[in-house]
Amino acid sequence: MVQTLELTLEKELKELIIDACNVPDAPEEFPDTAPLIGPDSPLGLDSLDAVELVVAVQKRFGVRIGGEDTSREVLESIETLAAFIRTENS
Secondary structure (H helix, E strand, O other): OHHHHHHHHHHHHHHHHHHHOOOOOOOOOOOOOOEOEOOOOOOOEOHHHHHHHHHHHHHHHOOOOOOHHHHHHHOOEHHHHHHHHHHHOO
16 A cells, blocks of 8 residues: 555656646656656756756645755656655654
């Protein structure tokens, strides 16, 4: 059951990102370890998308993503973002 809940968070994050950042041609599947922001991102997200993503995540999950260094680490991938949310909400 815990594994199902964990997978649900990653899936929910992917849907939130695609919606919040208006990604029209998002790949159906992309790895949880893939970079979220920058040229290697399968979604093609940039720094402006990162700001929109931070706002959306903070509203949806009630977490606060702090300074620039923290944001970069947290937004590295779906995996790091999900881990941050789990830690903040535990």
